[in-house]
Amino acid sequence: MLIKSLVEKFDPENQFDVLVNSFEQVKVAWETNVDISKIKLEKISNIVVSGLGGSAIAGDLLRNFLRSELKLPYQVNRNYNLPSFVNENTLVIISSYSGNTEETIAAMNDALKMKAQIICLTTGGKISELAEENNLTVVNLKKGFQPRYALYSSFFALLKVMQELKLISDQSEIVKEIIELLKGKGIEFSSENNRAFQLVEELIGITPIIYGVSDFTDALAARFKGQLNENSKVHAFFNVLPEMNHNEIVGWETFNEMNNKYKVIQLNEIDYHPQVVKRISVLSELIKKVGGTIINLQSDLSNHKSRLFDLVYLTDWITYYLAVQREKDPSEIDNIHYLKKVLTD
Template identity: 35%
Template sequence: MIDLDDVGALRRNDPQGMGERIAELPWQCRQAWEIIESQPIPADYAQADSVVILGMGGSAIGGDLVRTLVRDLCPVPIFINRRYDLPRFVGQDTLVIASSYSGNTEETLAAFREASRRGAKLLALTTDGELAQMAKNPLTFSYVAQPRAALGFSLVMLLGILTRLGFVPDPAPDLEEAIEVMKELGSKLREEVPTSQNAAKRLALLLRGKLPVIYAAQHLAPVARRWKTQFNENGKCFAFFEVLPELHHNTVEAFPYPGELAEKGVILLLTSRLYHPRNILRFQVTEEMLDRYGIAHWSTEAEGRSLLSQALSTIHFGDYVSLFLAALRGVNPSSVETIAYLKKRLAQA
């Protein structure tokens, strides 16, 4: 097992530099905002009566975050589409934004073709690939990384599109705050910060050999999904997430009967002072119940004043935890061998 305070060993375990990509999230966000401010977007797209964001995996999570963050600001509905096909309502008055880092995600391409056939208003976010060829004026960026490590681009560029079209107010002040909060937080979480002072390393050690289940609500619900997928892809371990208050209508009935979960599971609670007061109370009662039934749990409160800052800073923290989990498990956090095998098999069909 790698010693998390052995910086050399950590970097040898990370030959493609996932740790560097994680550290660059604040820079990504600022760069993405500068890019989208200068990209051409047809003015008549502001007349759309709905927005559909196409994407999978690391390219879709930006859409999840944007939809949740602008929920109370955007006058038109936003729908995230993780499928080959489209819902029936998509048509000429729908703004369809395809988000694919590689530009070759087959589900996204299939749905984008269908949107084109229906005459939808089309935009594409990508680095290259077939999507860049299909789109008339793709909104492109250049960044060498795994798609999941380019979240700053997909999230902020989507937010910029909605801003440019007048669907949401200018988020620049909140974005600037988020960048500063992430920079400060990141300085406490990087590889060279010892475990005694590094909360991400300590949480990774707590999760070693365990099954993480992440609980969140409201603007942090997609952050819980992000933690789950980062633990899967970077840490190569199983993880799951659930959302309050929904889990209080089903999952809690299993609390008195934890079985193997009492030994293997750890519930991670992502809390926020910006939650609805009843949800704040629900988290408090959840912790009481977990204590009552002997289920291990850990909680953190999101940092920052705005929804955007809290979401991004909590993502930044979880990304570092996934990096250190990979080190403890002795796996390369950038590798995607199983996903590559799956794509190869599908291509043979």
């Protein structure tokens, strides 16, 4: 039982079970009561989701998930300050799982000064205190996870907010589908010699370069990269097509497989524009021509929303297994804790 042995040795906080039970996060988040009575729906003309790390990536993934469904201007903010256009017609969603993210607290104070309409997604902390002081709407997330492992809580709570505000159609059926998907995949990916565990063999000792496509898989690429950094403790980089075809593609001219320990992970999706498919084909040809290696990841499910979370979940497991195979704790983030300590001293 190789997987069981690795989990016992290198996963003291048991993130293995957290991943297996991700479907339960979705259920709890989707069943959470969202009170929108304080929000003036008719005034909302644009939306800003403000957060960092795992709390922000939910906002990015929502953009890929909804694609053309969301009709209002929508932006994810990762900063101490909000964009200057924010006003009383802006819905600002403050997303901080811990409730104590320094930058997000500052952005929340900005939102209050700019008289924006505010909804908070959090488990408590300073965000909850500020919300209570200012009589703001709070969606309480389930406690007990590290923020990046709580993505499924953060994302589906955010999706529920959008539905309750009637900014999108009813998502209940697709959410049920995703719950069953994650439940089944959790059993699959926790078994010996599963696909995620096998894929890790191709990533040992190399630096992954992840390519997604704007508006389809760019948020997935960013999530995968971040999980490789935090869970696996490796450098990883990502870029998106078609933009990288106008710059980064040239860098492959000088690639030398003897001196460069890189592998490309191409995120594929059946709904890509035909010209993007051609671009990926040419890019792959050029990379292989100089000795580069490409790992293609694609879901074959029928719905693009399920396909997105099929790959989010697969890549989460890949980063977990890469951590324990490298004898690293998939929970530990010492450098982040050190940085926060220095900033508050």
